[in-house]
Amino acid sequence: MEYVDIMLKISIIPENLEFDIDYRENILSAGLNQNLNLPHGCKSGNCGACKCKVQSGDIDLDEYNKNVLKDEEIEQGYTLLCKAHAKTDVVLYIPHFLHGFPIKMLPARVEKIKKINTTAIITLKIPAIQQFGFYAGQYIDIMHKGKNRSYSLAGNPNKNDELELHVRYYNKGIFSEFVWNELKEQQILRFKGPLGNFRLQETENPIILICTGTGFAPIKSIIESIISNSINKELHLYWGNRTKEDFYLLELLPQWQKQLNLRITLCVSKENMDGYKSGYVTHELDKDFSDLKKYEVYACGNIKMIEDVYELAVNKLNLAKKNFFSDAFIPSSE
């Protein structure tokens, strides 16, 4: 059977949305091209953020990382949208599917670039005539030299004419070299967004926020939205970096603690420093909690950390799978 010329239909429940696709395109890119904010992260079968259940229909899967989609999950009907090609009409069950804010392609002016050790904090200004909204935790794609670079939005979503990005310096990373050596204030960048389904849930549950590196960006956005919406709940923040120099905006932490019921643990994995825990965030989480049944966990950053936290929280500490939310950062060297 030749699939390529047949137009098929993807339906998403419980939202009852539909879009067309042909076999050549994977389901994720077909949805994104039609401005549907399907859940995703790496787009390469490595993070599991696009995992969802196929309610009906047949698909083929391209190669993917077997750690993020186990054979037994395939038997239960799960798939990775970024690697799935529809062979028939398909119905997907995506309970947290977000289509609240339209995905837009917009210009933005670089208002400010502040470099703190290994991280650049970029403030972008959106033209006053444009409406742009996002949920704390979402990200945008910056267009640069014909490619997209994904960066989480770090600012308060209630202040949406201004966007904040945190860019970590990577030696020979094309976008970070560009930020460090060429990007100037007042320059115009183009971006697409908001993207992603990583976001704060509207529940009463206490929260554990756990991040590495610039995975702090969406966590900062979540915390600022909790403050500005006067949400009062138990919060725990774990932030890990290789060295003390990789931390930034530390001055915010005591301010947040004055406003919130927030406990903070900072970890360095490559050195011993007073005031910091030595080792990984996962170890500290394991030491601090024996049961996470009543919690939600939001993990953002390095994919290995996310896998380890999931394993620990869900398989050892009784966290409900539905209460684990993650956004994996896959560094791009290009």
Ligand code: FES
């Ligand atoms: S596994 Fe599909 S977006 Fe990461």
